[in-house]
Amino acid sequence: RKEVEQDPGPFNVPEGATVAFNCTYSNSASQSFFWYRQDCRKEPKLLMSVYSSGNEDGRFTAQLNRASQYISLLIRDSKLSDSATYLCVVRQTGANNLFFGTGTRLTVIP
Amino acid sequence: NAGVTQTPKFQVLKTGQSMTLQCAQDMNHEYMSWYRQDPGMGLRLIHYSVGAGITDQGEVPNGYNVSRSTTEDFPLRLLSAAPSQTSVYFCASSYGGAGEAFFGQGTRLTVV
Numbered sequence: 001r002k003e004v005e006q007d008p009g010p011f012n013v014p015e016g017a018t019v020a021f022n023c024t025y026s027n028s029a030s031q032s033f034f035w036y037r038q039d040c041r042k043e044p045k046l047l048m049s050v051y052s053s054g055n056e057d058g059r060f061t062a063q064l065n066r067a068s069q070y071i072s073l074l075i076r077d078s079k080l081s082d083s084a085t086y087l088c089v090v091r092q093t094g095a096n097n098l099f100f101g102t103g104t105r106l107t108v109i110p
Numbered sequence: 111n112a113g114v115t116q117t118p119k120f121q122v123l124k125t126g127q128s129m130t131l132q133c134a135q136d137m138n139h140e141y142m143s144w145y146r147q148d149p150g151m152g153l154r155l156i157h158y159s160v161g162a163g164i165t166d167q168g169e170v171p172n173g174y175n176v177s178r179s180t181t182e183d184f185p186l187r188l189l190s191a192a193p194s195q196t197s198v199y200f201c202a203s204s205y206g207g208a209g210e211a212f213f214g215q216g217t218r219l220t221v222v
Contacts, residue, residue, distance in 0.1 A: 044213050
């Protein structure tokens with residue numbers, strides 16, 4: 001079983017739409033959670049950390065549900081520039097390593 | 111502000127050849143790691159280091175060696191390249207394993 005699972009998509013949405021991605025993780029001892037963004041043929045870059053109480057950064061909202069072991073990312077008012085692959089990332093308690101999901105591909109259409 | 115620098119960006123090897131992928135960071139990060147990214151597999155950890163002189167295996171270490179003689183550099187060696195090692199390789203560094211990971215631009219390796 002994979003440590004982190006994501007729907008690979010693709011998600012094709014019109015500009016201005018709201019889109020949500022979910023991710024599940026298998027290890028209940030997981031402690032830290034992140035969303036990374038990866039543009040085509042580029043390196044991953046941190047989009048935002050995910051906190052237990054949920055957090056928002058502009059048009060982006062991240063939520064964590066520990067009981068169900070899933071993480072979500074909501075993007076409001078989608079822009080063309082949001083087109084990318086979004087990677088769900090988890091770190092387990094006491095571990096140095098990050099576990100990456102396979103990513104969800106988003107395309108925002110004019 | 112260089113961040114994490116990987117070289118080369120592209121490489122084609124013949125089966126059985128060896129090579130070293132270079133990775134350097136100028137952020138004084140203790141933690142460095144190497145990942146490979148394959149379609150449908152996500153990023154998988156090959157080797158990592160928590161400081162100079164200390165390395166450890168990740169999820170897919172076979173066929174790769176690493177060393178960490180300085181804080182800045184963390185080269186990845188392919189001992190005898192195989193077609194299964196065709197992939198995109200990313201080096202990353204962070205302030206501790208839990209901190210934000212900064213990635214190099216990647217190396218696209220093809221083994222024929």
